[in-house]
Structures are given as structure tokens and as C-alpha cells.
Amino acid sequence: GDSVTQMEGPVTLSEEAFLTINCTYTATGYPSLFWYVQYPGEGLQLLLKATKADDKGSNKGFEATYRKETTSFHLEKGSVQVSDSAVYFCALSDRGAQKLVFGQGTRLTINP
């Protein structure tokens, strides 16, 4: 079945550092790929998405590119802020389906 493997955390960085959280997937079809974020005390919310190969999703300074050849969707940000501290989930959905398969989540802490 489909699966998502995500970089293990926790990850701790200093403010303004460069961030990469790795995500790779296995899917039989052509999935849509997502990054969801869960801030402390809140529910999950969509951070960015990409629906086909070579698409780049971006939001709030975060970016991720759908790489079909490496089955990856790594999350990057050039300069993180304390407010980016949260748990980040990589996820996929098979084409035509709305249910999600999640990676294990990566807890990110940014220190001032």
C-alpha cells in the first residue's frame, strides 16, 4: 500500500537557520502530496501542496517540489523563525481520493 517516510525528529535549529525536512513516498498511482503543520494547541492545517510531478508548492516561505524520479517532497525554508516551531506532517492522497496517508511527523523547535 501507499506509505510516507519522513525525517525523524525532533529537529532543533536557531533562528534564521536553513531548514530541510525530508519526505519520501511510495504509491501505486500518481498521488497528490501535502505538507501539514500542527502548531502547539491547534489542529492540523495545510501548509502547501503539489498535485503533479515538478510542481512546487510554497507558502509562508516554505517550499517543496514534487520529485517523481526520487519519489520525494522535501520541505525547505531559507530562514526559520521562532514562530515556525510546530510539528510538520508529510502526506499523500491517491488521485481521486481525499483520505490521507501521513508520515510520522517531525517536531521542529526554533530557538531565538
Added chain:
Amino acid sequence: GAVVSQHPSWVICKSGTSVKIECRSLDFQATTMFWYRQFPKQSLMLMATSNEGSKATYEQGVEKDKFLINHASLTLSTLTVTSAHPEDSSFYICSANLPGGLEAFFGQGTRLTVV
């Protein structure tokens, strides 16, 4: 964006009792809602797909008789954990999409503790 509200946010119950968790789409109609479970330091695992007006679709390994799902209206799905045991203690989260939409909107989650 669309809002999904989940209630309660936390609940403690005794072993052997049943607990109901509600998931509401506040500003849109959802023919389908999804229920996930999250174990500590682990990922969210899909338990079942809740279908308005019909039976829920359960993922492999999820006990239908233990986790009863009812989707009686276009804005409400309920998950009832029956005869709860300590191993049912977990974080339960629901989600729904706008019709035809890719983005899932999540409830705040419910922390269930069975003592």
C-alpha cells in the same frame, strides 16, 4: 477557509464505558468525513471514512463494532468508542474536504484517556 469543529477536546472515561466524539463541518456540507487516530510520537492513521447516509468504510484492522461511526447529516459525524479499554487511549482527529477539494480541514482533535 472551511472550519471543522471537534468535541470534546479531551475526555477521561472508565474502562467499560462508551464515549462519543463529534465532528462538525461548521460552514460547509461534507458528504464524507475521515477519522484518524494518533498514537504518541507516531503518525496519524486513518481509521475509517464516514459517509453521509450510508455505512462507514473501515480500514483494515479497525474493529467496526468497537468504533461506531454515524454520519447522520451533511455536517455531523460521530465516533463512538464502545466498551473502552486503556489501550483505546489515544488522540482522535477528524477531517473533511470541501466538495471536490484536495485540502483536508481538520478538527482540533480529542484526547481520550481510559482509566
